[in-house]
Amino acid sequence: MSSLPGTAAGRVTLVGAGPGDAELLTLKAVKALQSADVILFDDLVSDEVLELARREAKRMLVGKRAGRDSCRQEDINVMMLTLAKQGKHVVRLKSGDPMIFGRAGEEIASLEAEGIPVSVVPGITAGLALASRLGVSLTHRDHAQSVRFVTGHSRKGDLPEGLDWQGLADSRTTTVFYMARRMLPKIVEKLGAFGMSAATPTTVAINLGRGDEAIWRGPLAELVAAAETMDIDAPTLVAVGDALGVGMMVAAAEDEWRRAG
Amino acid sequence: MSSLPGTAAGRVTLVGAGPGDAELLTLKAVKALQSADVILFDDLVSDEVLELARREAKRMLVGKRAGRDSCRQEDINVMMLTLAKQGKHVVRLKSGDPMIFGRAGEEIASLEAEGIPVSVVPGITAGLALASRLGVSLTHRDHAQSVRFVTGHSRKGDLPEGLDWQGLADSRTTTVFYMARRMLPKIVEKLGAFGMSAATPTTVAINLGRGDEAIWRGPLAELVAAAETMDIDAPTLVAVGDALGVGMMVAAAEDEWRRAG
Numbered sequence: 007m008s009s010l011p012g013t014a015a016g017r018v019t020l021v022g023a024g025p026g027d028a029e030l031l032t033l034k035a036v037k038a039l040q041s042a043d044v045i046l047f048d049d050l051v052s053d054e055v056l057e058l059a060r061r062e063a064k065r066m067l068v069g070k071r072a073g074r075d076s077c078r079q080e081d082i083n084v085m086m087l088t089l090a091k092q093g094k095h096v097v098r099l100k101s102g103d104p105m106i107f108g109r110a111g112e113e114i115a116s117l118e119a120e121g122i123p124v125s126v127v128p129g130i131t132a133g134l135a136l137a138s139r140l141g142v143s144l145t146h147r148d149h150a151q152s153v154r155f156v157t158g159h160s161r162k163g164d165l166p167e168g169l170d171w172q173g174l175a176d177s178r179t180t181t182v183f184y185m186a187r188r189m190l191p192k193i194v195e196k197l198g199a200f201g202m203s204a205a206t207p208t209t210v211a212i213n214l215g216r217g218d219e220a221i222w223r224g225p226l227a228e229l230v231a232a233a234e235t236m237d238i239d240a241p242t243l244v245a246v247g248d249a250l251g252v253g254m255m256v257a258a259a260e261d262e263w264r265r266a267g
Numbered sequence: 268m269s270s271l272p273g274t275a276a277g278r279v280t281l282v283g284a285g286p287g288d289a290e291l292l293t294l295k296a297v298k299a300l301q302s303a304d305v306i307l308f309d310d311l312v313s314d315e316v317l318e319l320a321r322r323e324a325k326r327m328l329v330g331k332r333a334g335r336d337s338c339r340q341e342d343i344n345v346m347m348l349t350l351a352k353q354g355k356h357v358v359r360l361k362s363g364d365p366m367i368f369g370r371a372g373e374e375i376a377s378l379e380a381e382g383i384p385v386s387v388v389p390g391i392t393a394g395l396a397l398a399s400r401l402g403v404s405l406t407h408r409d410h411a412q413s414v415r416f417v418t419g420h421s422r423k424g425d426l427p428e429g430l431d432w433q434g435l436a437d438s439r440t441t442t443v444f445y446m447a448r449r450m451l452p453k454i455v456e457k458l459g460a461f462g463m464s465a466a467t468p469t470t471v472a473i474n475l476g477r478g479d480e481a482i483w484r485g486p487l488a489e490l491v492a493a494a495e496t497m498d499i500d501a502p503t504l505v506a507v508g509d510a511l512g513v514g515m516m517v518a519a520a521e522d523e524w525r526r527a528g
Contacts, residue, residue: 022399029298032391034290103395104404106414111404111513126399130293130389134364138283138387143365143372145418151427152417153367154440157406166412173434179415252372 016090018117019097020104022129023047026215028054030130038127039063042097044089046082050101050241052216063097079109083116090122101241103131107157107184131155132243133182136211139221142253144180149248152179158186158193158244165192175200180247187242191230197246202226207251212240223250277351279378280358281365283390284308287476289315291391299388300324303358305350307343311362311502313477324358340370344377351383362502364392368418368445392416393504394443397472400482403506403514405441410509413440419447419454419505426453436461441508448503452491458507463487468512473501484511 019038024030031039039045039059047056049069056065068077068085077085082098089096104110104126117124133155137144144153156174160166174181175197186193190210198204204227211221218240222232226246233242280299285291292300300306300320308317310330317326329338329346338346343359350357365371365387378385394416398405405414417435421427435442436458447454451471459465465488472482479501483493487507494503 020399024293027295029295030293030389032285032291032293033297034288036294037290103398105395105398105406106404107406108404109408110402111407111409111510114402114404114514124402126402128291128391128395128399130391131395134366134389134392137364137366138281138389141371141375141385141387143367143369143375145366145368145416146372147370147422148372151430152415154413154415155406156413160412161408168439169412170434170437170440173431176431178429179431249372253375 015093017095017123017125018086018090019095020110020113020124020126021097021099022103022127022131023051023055023099023101024130024215025102025132025135026050026052026055026213028052028058030135030215031055031058032127032129034127035129038097039099041095043094045097045099046085047099048101051099055099059097079112083113086113086117087120087122090117091120100129101132103129106131106155132184132214132241133245135214136182136209136243136245139211139214140209140223140250140253142209142250144182144249146249146252149252150178150180154179154181156181156183158183159189163188165189165196171196171200175202177202177206177246177248180245180249183244183246185242186244187233187238190233190242190244193244194226194230197226202246206246207248208244208246209250210236211243212236214241214243276354278356278384278386279347279351280356281371281374281385281387282358282360283364283388283392284312284316284360284362285391285476286363286393286396287311287313287316287474289313289319291396291476292316292319293388293390295388296390299358300360302356304355306358306360307346308360309362312360316360320358340373344374347374347378348381348383351378352381361390362393364390367392367416393445393475393502394506396475397443397470397504397506400472400475401470401484401511401514403470403511405443405510407510407513410513411439411441415440415442417442417444419444420450424449426450426457432457432461436463438463438467438507438509441506441510444505444507446503447505448494448499451494451503451505454505455487455491458487463507467507468509469505469507470511471497472504473497475502475504
């Protein structure tokens with residue numbers, strides 16, 4: 007693959023930046039950031055994460071965020087290709103884990119089609135960061151046998167089509183909805199229509215792992231109203247299921263999170 | 268909470284060790300290992316991860332593994348309590364992420380009941396490590412709108428009860444079965460019975476992220492036979508769904524994994 011002209015030295019590493027807290031990067035992610043020539047990052051990647059990068063690395067914001075102007079995916083693909091063909095080590099830095107809701111599949115396909123070597127460094131995905139933050143075992147053996155990560159909106163910005171609402175309404179599976187903010191009232195309505203109890207434990211978190219983080223825990227019946235009191239433009243994560251009813255108190259968790267390690 | 272006698276200085280940090288490769292630990296996990304007095308670790312935690320710990324930290328194997336003798340969960344809980352009450356910083360080191368299939372919920376409840384401060388450091392769960400390893404986007408927008416992590420066996424060692432097989436047989440959800448080895452023939456039979464196509468892309472991986480790692484990719488129809496050629500005692504991960512049909516070639520990924528970063 008790397009025998010194509012001009013590609014010998016260039017390569018791309020997709021790196022998971024985790025939820026925001028720089029200490030939640032993996033050692034391998036830090037190593038990639040410290041050997042990068044160029045870093046293409048999403049606007050959910052925090053400044054403290056970017057500070058871990060090699061001083062000489064060029065940092066370029068290519069973020070996409072619901073409802074805002076941003077680079078098109080095609081433009082990002084072309085940018086990565088062009089830089090890699092110039093022999094650069096390109097780090098594509100994505101919040102959370104690259105392989106969940108990050109369009110990494112399209113980026114990898116585009117790079118491989120041109121013979122650019124690609125590797126991927128996993129990251130702490132937001133759903134797992136939330137679980138640690140709250141002390142909630144997503145698969146507590148008394149409450150859930152599986153955990154599910156679901157996108158909160160479709161390509162068109164509406165509810166995702168073809169979702170198995172019957173399965174999602176089962177409170178014995180823990181479900182984490184990513185990017186769920188704008189569709190939240192519709193999601194809650196669907197869950198109720200498919201029989202999920204209004205008393206099912208839920209959580210909504212914004213700005214997870216950042217200084218302006220806010221977390222609410224309560225029953226499904228109060229979820230929409232609680233979310234409405236939170237910053238509508240902040241990245242939002244919603245989790246539902248019986249397993250959310252267990253775990254540490256938020257206050258205690260907050261306290262301990264700061265002294266963790 | 269910390270006003271109980273004897274608990275003032277002691278605390279417990281549950282830490283995710285990731286899939287085996289020490290470079291997949293988070294910075295926060297390394298920090299916890301370097302401030303630990305005692306480390307209670309599962310037998311899936313690799314030696315190279317343990318080497319990152321503070322030299323003076325006492326390392327104690329408390330691992331549980333299917334079909335082998337090991338500490339009972341109750342004994343582990345008592346051990347953590349006793350050490351924390353002696354004022355020690357106890358690190359409970361679990362392979363992968365602590366909040367998925369790790370019985371962390373029971374450990375946290377037992378510690379909180381006695382007023383011991385607990386915090387949790389997330390880790391790279393095996394399903395996400397596999398995705399990065401293969402360059403497979405678990406939620407590739409053309410192939411899957413959700414990803415699901417499911418336990419491969421129940422408390423009794425049989426198939427988990429009450430699983431939503433209809434939903435699991437939908438190849439447009441990516442499903443990762445953890446600890447799926449012994450139940451694999453029954454799992455594949457169930458998926459087929461609920462209508463999953465024999466051509467559905469699948470993967471089986473053993474010893475992920477270790478030197479003796481082995482990965483096979485192919486259709487559901489050949490999954491059981493492929494797994495039978497692999498070490499039956501090795502930790503095994505199985506993934507199914509259309510999204511598994513995309514991604515980097517294993518050979519290319521292997522090559523790049525080594526030079527990642």
